[in-house]
Amino acid sequence: MFKLTQNKRDKELLELVAKFMNCGAVYSHGENAFDLTVSKLADNQNIIIPMFKTYPIQGIKSWNIKISVKLLL
Secondary structure (H helix, E strand, O other), X not given: OEXXXXXXXHHHHHHHHHHHHOOOEEEEOOOOEEEEXXXXXXXXXXXXXXXXXXXXXXXXXXXXXXXXXXXXX
């Protein structure tokens, strides 16, 4: 499962990302945050993973992505 959490002021941005990728849904995460969650295995394998291969995450989070990719493939 892929999850991206943002402050509630960025809910519209998460909705636009979900619409652009044509996968996932936006859910409330407490009072001040929202999550974009992609739970379908096929969407993670066919959309999320290729996106991170094309546009790699920089910094400490890159390690989390590499581990997640290995688990999903």
